[in-house]
Amino acid sequence: MPPRNNTGQQYAIVWRPQAGPQFALLSMAACFDDPNGTLHPKTNRPIQRTVETFFGGARGGGKTSGMLGRWIRHASRWGRRARGILFRKTYDELEEVQEQARQLYPQLGAKYNHGKRLWEFPNEANIRFRYMDRDADADNYQGRSYSFQVWEEIGNWATPNGIDKVSATLRSASGVECEWLATGNPGGVGHNWVKARFVDPAPPGKLFYDDTKNVYRVFIPSKLSDNRILMENDPGYADRLRGTGPDWLVKAWLDGLWDIVAGGMFDDVWRPAVHAIDPFKIPSTWTIYRSFDWGSSAPFSLGWWAIADGDPVVLPNGQKLFFHKDTRIRIAEWYGCQPNEDNTGLNMIDTQIAIRGLEIERELMHVHRVKIEAGPADPSIFNVVNGTSIAGAMANMGMDFIPAPTGPGSRVAGWAAMRRMMMASQKMPMEEPGMFVFNTCRSFIKTVPSLPRDKRKIEDVDSASEDHIGDETRYALTYARREVQMLKLMGA
Numbered sequence: 001m002p003p004r005n006n007t008g009q010q011y012a013i014v015w016r017p018q019a020g021p022q023f024a025l026l027s028m029a030a031c032f033d034d035p036n037g038t039l040h041p042k043t044n045r046p047i048q049r050t051v052e053t054f055f056g057g058a059r060g061g062g063k064t065s066g067m068l069g070r071w072i073r074h075a076s077r078w079g080r081r082a083r084g085i086l087f088r089k090t091y092d093e094l095e096e097v098q099e100q101a102r103q104l105y106p107q108l109g110a111k112y113n114h115g116k117r118l119w120e121f122p123n124e125a126n127i128r129f130r131y132m133d134r135d136a137d138a139d140n141y142q143g144r145s146y147s148f149q150v151w152e153e154i155g156n157w158a159t160p161n162g163i164d165k166v167s168a169t170l171r172s173a174s175g176v177e178c179e180w181l182a183t184g185n186p187g188g189v190g191h192n193w194v195k196a197r198f199v200d201p202a203p204p205g206k207l208f209y210d211d212t213k214n215v216y217r218v219f220i221p222s223k224l225s226d227n228r229i230l231m232e233n234d235p236g237y238a239d240r241l242r243g244t245g246p247d248w249l250v251k252a253w254l255d256g257l258w259d260i261v262a263g264g265m266f267d268d269v270w271r272p273a274v275h276a277i278d279p280f281k282i283p284s285t286w287t288i289y290r291s292f293d294w295g296s297s298a299p300f301s302l303g304w305w306a307i308a309d310g311d312p313v314v315l316p317n318g319q320k321l322f323f324h325k326d327t328r329i330r331i332a333e334w335y336g337c338q339p340n341e342d343n344t345g346l347n348m349i350d351t352q353i354a355i356r357g358l359e360i361e362r363e364l365m366h367v368h369r370v371k372i373e374a375g376p377a378d379p380s381i382f383n384v385v386n387g388t389s390i391a392g393a394m395a396n397m398g399m400d401f402i403p404a405p406t407g408p409g410s411r412v413a414g415w416a417a418m419r420r421m422m423m424a425s426q427k428m429p430m431e432e433p434g435m436f437v438f439n440t441c442r443s444f445i446k447t448v449p450s451l452p453r454d455k456r457k458i459e460d461v462d463s464a465s466e467d468h469i470g471d472e473t474r475y476a477l478t479y480a481r482r483e484v485q486m487l488k489l490m491g492a
Helices: 021-027 063-081 091-108 135-141 161-167 191-199 228-233 237-242 247-255 350-368 390-397 410-424 442-447 468-477 481-489
Strands: 031-033 048-057 083-088 111-113 118-120 126-131 148-151 179-184 208-210 215-222 287-293 300-307 328-336 375-377 401-403 435-438 457-461
Touching (some): 328 442, 442 468
Parallel strands (some): 048 215, 083 148, 148 179, 375 401
Antiparallel strands (some): 031 048, 300 328
16 A cells, blocks of 8 residues: 555555665765764764765666666755766767656656756746766866766776766765766776776675775676566567677677677677686797877877797797787787876877987887887877978887878777687687787786777777777788888889
């Protein structure tokens, strides 16, 4: 029987959380005491630290409904002091959230103010729905204050930079317990940073503390099977999903598996136990060359690759390693990315990169006793502007490059070559050239295996993702060193 108010009238229940993840979402506190016992200077009570709650998992897991329901709880408790904002990446994505709100909020007496573009509740609480397509759009919210923030499908943002900037507006001068929430599915351009921030640090449902941001975090997984209302009203939904993609993709959608990348370019061919190998001294008969993808505000990637000559490698302990002739091995890297800021460059100029890159090469040559040759680089660095080019400036410092192949189909051909060589590495003995990376190349291992496919062009990588090392790698693997040498001998 529905509950009654003080006058004996029955309340009408317009929404209730489903058992399981939605109930856990509604039960999670908005904040907890500072774990280090830090006291507020005015009240002498422990400072309250926000809980960043990530409600993530499968498609159809009831995530949006859970967010709208959580706002109802916040608005009911704090009334006119409750100021909420919900973000999606694009305006079109926002429409589906608005549609669910139109079915729910009017039943609570809320009205949509078209002029202000917000929902106003009878107790004067209000929530805005907005989209943020670019990180620069975050500047539009500086100086504002919100007690409730939601980031819907957070994996659609390539980096957390804009999100973190807007998150600084989560505050209340009137004592409201502020709430920060996000939803998301495996895959998308932001898969790596979302997984690293919310999924990897602790088991599902276990609260953990991030000392660098001074926030608690918790990951509440949600599966399609948890959304009983959808499964009852649309029993064919799961079957329709099964008919829309390969098995690994459907499995990620249905079960919310974050170790399987929905739409990943390499997740079905990359095997860490096979491809990431212990470093060894490169034989003097092998070739080492450099490859480069330019970036300044975005990261650059400078990699060093060895080419196997087909002879076995004998380690100091007598063990022999066999690599097919022309197999490429990534032996070192320098990824020009800001520490703890995904997909953000170092803003270094070309000559600075060359100077430090040559220092790294001297260290490599001291270890391996092999001269390092010029290799392929981002074709854009050869563009001449005001009489000079990035490639020219770096060559003047002693670090030269050869233009990587460009033109129609070159990107797709590069990704195909990477996939082919990853697959070749899995066969022992190898039947054709493969690729490996030293397990010290942590940036490659972090970013490349999970690169997402472009949803509009499935054979290409999504260029909005953190693809800089991926680009540099496809330059390196499609580099035909012998052909270049032959052309030079012929005077071309």
